[in-house]
Every structure is written in structure tokens, then in C-alpha cells.
Amino acid sequence: MTATPGARAARDRIGDTAEQDLRALIGESVAVIAALTGPEHRVESANPAFFAALGDEPARLGVTLAELLPEHSVIGVLDQVYRTGEPHTARDVPVQLGTGAHVREAFFDFTFEPRRADGDAITGVRMIGVETTQVKHAQRLMAEQRVLVEQIARQAPLAEVLDGMARCIENLTPQQVLVSVLLADLDGLHLRHGAAPSLPDFYNAAIDGIATGEGIGSCGTAAHRREPVIVTDIGTDPFWDDFRDLAQRAELAACWSTPILARDGSLLGTFAMYHPTPRVPQDSDLALARIFAGTASLAIERHHIEQAKAAAEARAEAARTELAEALRAEHKLRAEAEQRAEAAAELATRMRSAAAAQADAPHPERCQLGGPEGCTAPAEIKIADSWGDAAWGCANHVEEALLNVRSVFIASEELGGLAAYVNR
Template sequence: MLVEMSAGRAGQQGLELLFQRSPSLMAVLEGIDHKIVSANNAFIDLVGKRAQVGKSLADALPDYEQQGIDKILDGVARSGQAFVGHGMSFTVERADGSTERVLVDFVFQPLASSEGQAPSIFIHGSNFTEDPRNDTLRMAHNKVLELAIADAPLESTLSELIRMVESTSCTGVLGSILLLDPDEVHLRVGAAPSLPPEYSAILDGAAIGDCRGSCGTAAYLGAAVFVSDIETDPLWADFKHLPLAYGLRACWSIPILTCGRKVLGTFGMYHREPREPTARDLMLVNLITQTAALVIDRERAKSALQNFTTMNGRSPDYQSSPAAPAN
């Protein structure tokens, strides 16, 4: 019993750290006055000193009523349905007393509450004020956000993101997203809609490490790995026969990171001929890694909030395939 309690406390501390360090804007509101009961660093940094725990959101945002935010939150609490706002404009107050307009994609999602408890709303958002992303990124982010809010399976959401990249690429890229297992040693296939299923099965459960192919090495180092020719690159020396058997000749892998540079997984870009990345390829890499980080981060935060009281701190026991490379 003592061991279980200790594990539970460790798990709770880990969840609180994940919430605070998330690159996404996150807060929890409670009651009819929408009081802030929890807010992470990203939310406080954006909204400013007014965003204090114990204060209402109306106290934090100068144009709260003028923007109709009160009506949106009241509607979410009353209907039990999430609200998704794209490109919402807010006024925030800075430390010197000046105000600034910010452009944010926001989700207001009701949380299930026990009998007698005040209704709560989970806020999740992304700040696009200074982000010069193009229309393709906007479309990809909005589509993925809508899928996430609709509680689509994570694989479906990530697959949609990969397909957006594949359809935008002019080089026939085949994308994959591998997720770092809780044991931080193995990678699991998150989505790989265009890779041969047999090859995806080989990747699932592969260990990370130095010279473990492109994705295994990228996850191990927490840094991008660009292999232009799998047949001759030393990172693939022990495993090159696996992708070559399916006609895969190049593989670039970029780690998907939190703002604290913790590895969530990898984004792999395969090609059927040896080639180096272009500027366009790198733009697509930026699109998918940042958006994938938001999706994965949101999924984990939502799950943590909903299962907070039942968290036991244990990870699944997976059977890994020691001979396979992580790519």
C-alpha cells in the first residue's frame, strides 16, 4: 500500500509538471463566475499578471464582456458542448500597464463533474500572434484541432496531419509519426498511413539508441537526423535490409519535442530515392512537428485531467522487438 501511494504521488507530480511546462495555453475554470483554479506558465505568460488563480477570467481579460467570452463560457457550461474558436482576438495587459491584441486559437471544453461539484471548463489554446505560418499550416492545424475536439482516435488525428503533408509535398514523401513509449526506451507507431503495413509492424516496439536508424537515433539524441541514402549511411548499417526491401531509400527524422525539449516522439519522412531535404521539405517538417506536439500534448493533458484521481503511476508492459531499428 505504501509503495502504491508513493507511485501515485510521483505520478501526480509528473502530471502537474507536464501541465505547467506545456507549450500550449492551458487553464481550468470553475463555477458560474468562471474562476481560474489552475493555469500553466504559457497561459500566464500570454494573459499577463491579471491571470491569477482564484480570480475570475473576467478579471484577467480587459475586454472579456465586449468580446462575448462570458456568453461563450456560459453556453459551454450550459450545453456541455465544447467550443472551438479559430483566430480569436483578445486584449491582454502587459507588466508596464500597456495593452496588446493577441490572436489565439482556443478550445473551451467542459469537464465532467461529480454531484455537488461546480462545473469546470478546460481551456486549451495556441498563440498565433507572431507566427507567420501560411494557409496550409492554418488548414492543417484547424483540421487536426477539430478532430481532437471530436475525440477522434489519436491515430486518426495524426494520420490526417501526415496526409496533409504528403499531399502538399512535391517529392512523394511518405510520413510516419512514432511515439516514445512511457518506458522512454521504445517507439510505438502513432500513425503511418502510407508506409507498407508490414514495415510499420517492424517499427512498432523498436528500441531507440545511437545508430538505430533515423528515428531511433533522432529520439535518442533529441535532434534531427537526415539520412539521404539508407544503403550507405552508417546509422542504418545493421538494419538497411529492412527498408530497402520495401523500396525505401532515404529517411529524415525530426524529434517531436515539448517546450522543455522532452521527446514525445519522432516524425519520419521517407522517400523512394536517395535525396537531400529542400527548403520546402523543412517547412513541412516545421508544420507537422509543432502541430503534432500540440495534439499529443493535448491528448495527454486531457487524459490526465479526466483520470487524475485514479492515476496509479504504472506504465503498460510492452513486448519489444530488439532486432528492429526505430524508424
């Protein structure tokens, strides 16, 4: 089947966005170059990227590399290259950059080459390094994302997937970040707690059930707009007027929220990144949010599908149970009806037998219904009951029996008794 131009354009846009996100996570390759001289490896010259990476100023020319990177293994490699004249390459070398609160771990691919004078004597070492920190972080993040996708494929519980995703991002991002995932109600009007392993319990409880709408924090607004909402300073942003005290108690100063959308565009929830200090997001931060919002979307949609499937199976099972109960009741009623029919047939047979027996009895001359005192009136009418008992009586006593004794009826019209009773 040939894709329509609109479908191809949409696919191309998605591909472009994914490629941009990957590029933002990996970042641009920055080369640091320094010319070191003497056995002390003094910085004779360096490009701006070298000092930018170290967080130092070009005015520090002339200092030894050991002063910039104290007690680092790279110093031993420099000594070896200076002593032997053999170049050396090292990959993913960890380097602590900066000092104090600004210290961070970075990774570099280094090439060390000897510098030689005209007489071929070694005068120093040329150091060329390419920082691979973002590449490593991106690789680790992608690896973690693959693990999450595998969890989704094997139908791991949603809470487990979301909690693992939040912890993964918190552990791997260079800057401190606290991750929260909120899940949308089916009506899309409220957001419920999904996962936030590092946020305080009181904070999670307070925002559980928050409404979606314009100006309702970062997440409520992002859910309402169906687009990312970046709040760089909670202390001054009007979106947080109703939640500022709560955020201060939780020591939260910035919040970037991205809506989690289904394939049909409906709201599934929000993915938020909190920071303890005011912060402006970098391209890599936004790319990270988009990537993991997409992963959360897969997990939540799969969860909804499984919930709907389970509900449908439960309804089908309930219907099967109800049908079985109805069939059992119908079978019971049918059996009872058959039993009643058999009993009625047996009773009718007995009545016929009793009536036949009575018919064979001689016709008395006098009324048999007069009680102990007897009745001398002629026996004109035969009556019987449903049990087959029968007797002959006069018109008066037969009428009394018909009125006062249940199930009594005129036994035989052929005997003339009925006509005598009617025409009495």
C-alpha cells in the first residue's frame, strides 16, 4: 500500500524530531587542544574550549596540568609519552572538572603526541581531547529506555515501569532532577499520582487529583494546553500562585512539564522534571523529556489496553455466569413443571379409577347426605370431589354440599341428576 503524501509528511516530521532529539542528547563534539611543555607539562598554549572545559581562564597559561587536574591518571600518561616519545590514545577517560559545588564528572577521548624540537629532542606533549560525556549519558539513557520498552512488552505493572523510568532519569542526568509522572483520569479533567520516587510524600499527596486547566501549575497547564510548559522559577511564576508554599516546603524551584499524549492525541498524563534551583532548560533537557514522555505513553496506552481487555473478559465471564444461572433455573422450573404434570396425571388417573368404582356401585334409593339423622328424600343427584369420593343426595343436601364443601362437583349428567338439580 502506498502512503499518502500527508502520511509521509507526518512520518518525516516524526523522524526529523527523533533525529533532532538524538542530536540534542549527544551534543556537538568539542575538541580541547593544549600544547604542554617540559616534564612538568606546563600549559604553553590552548584553545578556548580547553579552558572552558576546565572552567578556567586563558590567563592561567604557564600553570602545570597537575594544578588544573590534581592527582589525575592522565598525568602519568603524559609522563610516559614525554619519557618514551611514543604517542598514546585513551578512550572514555573520567575527568573531574570544576571545584566545589560546580564539580562534575566528564569523559574524554584523549590523544597524546610528543612535541619535538629541531634536533628531535622531546620538548613537551600535545594533548587533544574530545569530550564524550553527553554521548555516554545518551548511550546509557537509550540503554535504559530499551529496558523500559522490554518491560512494557512483557506487560510489567505500570507502576513498576513508571517508577523505574523516573529513577533512571534521576540517576543518569548530569544535573540534579526529580521526576514525576501524573496519570489523567478518563475524562481528562484531573491528574492522579503515577510515579515520583524522589518527591516528598506530602507533596505527592497534595497534587494527587489536581485539576487540568490554564494556570494550574506546570502540569495542569501542560495537560490543558497539550503542549510543554516550562516554569524556570516557581517563586515568581503566576502558574504557581496556588502551589508556591507547597513547592517551597518541598524545596522545588523549577518545573518543566510535558504532556503525555496517546496516538490519537488524547491526554494520558504529564511528565515533569523538577529542579531544586531556578533553571532554564537546554535542548538536551527538552529532548530527554520528549523521549521519555513517548516511552511513558507506550506504557500507559498498553496499561489501558490491558485494563480494557480485563474488563471485557470480566464482563464476558459475568455474562457466562448469569447465563449458566438462568439455564440452571430454567432446568429446575422445567423439572418442577414435569413433576407437577406427572402428579396431576397420577391424580387424574386415581380420580378416574375412583369414579369408575363409584359408577359400579348400586344407586341408593335414599339421600346419603343427611348426616347422622339421615334423610328419607329420594337420591336424585350424584356428586363427587377431586379425590374420587362420590355420593347420592337429594336436591337440598346436594346444594348444601356444593356451597360448603370444597372441590365438590356434579358427578354425572348422564344419570339425570344434573337435570333434576337444575329443574328442581
